[in-house]
Amino acid sequence: MSAAEQDGQVHVVADRDTCIGAGMCVMSADDVFDQDDDGLVTLLVEDPPDSTAVHRAVAGCPSGALRIAPR
Amino acid sequence: MSQSDTRTRAAIELPVYMRRNEFEPVPELAALRDGPRVARVRTAFGIDVWAVTRHEDVRTVLSDATTFSNTLGLARMAMMDDLSDEERARMRAGNLLAFDPPEHTRLRRMLTPEFTIRRMRRLEPRIREIVDEHLDVMAAKGPPSDLVADFALPVPSLVICELLGVPYADRDAFQRRTGLLLDMSLPMAERRRVGLESREYMATLVTRAQADPGEDLLGMLVREHGDDLSFDELAGIASLLLVAGHETTSNMLGLGTLALLRHPDQLAIVRDDPAAVEPAVEELLRWLSIVHSGTMKTTTVDTEIGGVAIPKGDTVMCALPAANRDPASIDDPERLDVTRGAIGHLAFGHGIHHCLGAPLARMEMRIAFPALLRRFPTLAEVPGAAAFRSFHVVYGMARMEVTW
Ligand code: HEM
Ligand code: SF4
Secondary structure (H helix, E strand, O other): OOHHHHOOEOEEEEOOOOOOOOOHHHHHOOOOEEEOOOOOEEEOOOOOEOOHHHHHHHHHOOOOOEEEEOO | OOHHHHHHHHHOOOOHHHOEEOOEEOHHHHHHHHOOOEEEEEOOOOOEEEEEOOHHHHHHHHHOOOOEEHHHHHHHHHHOOOOOHHHHHHHHOOOHHHOOOOHHHHHHHHHHHHHOHHHHHHHHHHHHHHHHHHHHHHHHHOOOEEHHHHHHOHHHHHHHHHHHOOOHHHHHHHHHHHHHHOOOOOOHHHHHHHHHHHHHHHHHHHHHHHHOOOOOHHHHHHHHHOOOOOHHHHHHHHHHHHHHHHHHHHHHHHHHHHHHHOOHHHHHHHHHOHHHHHHHHHHHHHHHOOEOOOOOEEEOOOEEEOOEEEOOOOEEEEOHHHHHOOOOOOOOOOOOOOOOOOOOOOOOOOHHHOOOOHHHHHHHHHHHHHHHHHHOOOOEEOOOOOEEEOOOOEOEEEEOEEEO
16 A cells, blocks of 8 residues: 555546546546646646545546556 | 338338337347347448447447547448548548547647536526526427427527527527428438538638637637638538537437436436436436447457457447446446436547537536426426437437426
């Protein structure tokens, strides 16, 4: 278990080259994900608290641009 | 569509992934998914395709645009039309669904900013007005009403007017034309003529946007990418948004309302609990899966899906209703349960062609369903009057008489 997971956080990686700007992540967790002026994903926090919303956002991304990674 | 027309077409035998009994995909499709998984299917156009049916396999296909090409599939369809290469290129310009990366990426990147959640929130008040205006008219006219003609068709069409910046003076004509575009009972020649007229009108809009770009989507595209987008591309984008965004949202509104009317306990939840609307819309999208398959894909190499070998150059269709009711991806898939709040349905597709308009469509549905149900709390279907319509890329209702 990584240090981040131990204190209840996860590390999120967003690949902006893959993102198609569907905004599903913003809908799932708008405290973690945002869309910039180009409509592409930006992370508001890189190590958000581990929550169902974050996992849903990652699993629901239609382009596979998001993943949860160990630090 | 006339009765006799319906029969002739049904006799041509729709491919299995397009056949339904009211809301249900036919049992043969589930048998295919739970058995052979991927199978050769004869389509109405006389060509054989591979139907992919499981949730996991559909995701795999739609995630891999390198192996499963849209461009090649479309090229093959186009062979059946007697067009010159030049005409074909013009018809294709701006149609995101007709391109693979990198051409697709170029167009999609330009359009993505127009469909952000934030941008959609700006359209929200106008969508509410459009919905309320139509409910007012229905209320004033009194029951019965054809929900398709009076609500489900005009609302999304006016929302697209808003998006594209169609001037108010042109909207009646625009509405008439989009209605005709979807009228399956018109003879083919007539439908082709209306199609051309619609494209011509889009060209007028582009000319206007180029001369004086406004705050709407076309204006924004001209301002930000005016040097990079050709005239044909702009007109093609406008046409695509109408084609991809009108009938789909219309059919979700019509079919979705009927589904709720037939599940009164669930209807009550959507009507009475604002927090229930968002998950309910997702469940309706999943359960109805109105887009049967999305665009056909052509394999660029010899490949394999779920253990079945598919040679290079073959056509693959993703059976979205089968995948969305795959017991491996969701519990009790045949049951409509607006409270389940599940994610990962494929009703908007998946991968790089995932519906560009999804945020807009979601917002329209989240506004329209509760508004309709609250305005007419006693809404009921006229028994025996609902006409389902399957011979089409999008499943839906031809007519739907309601009273209240
Ligand atoms: C509930 C309504 C809707 C449904 C069920 C729906 C469904 C879909 C599906 C399944 C695809 C993928 C097709 C494929 O992979 O071959 C798609 C693509 C697309 N949709 Fe939608 N759609 C809806 C509403 C809209 C709206 C309102 C718009 C725009 C105003 C829109 C614009 C598009 C565009 C432009 C594409 C092509 C995207 C690309 O190729 O990158 N759709 N839609
Ligand atoms: S859900 Fe995925 S594709 Fe959509 S904006 Fe977020 S990261 Fe991008």
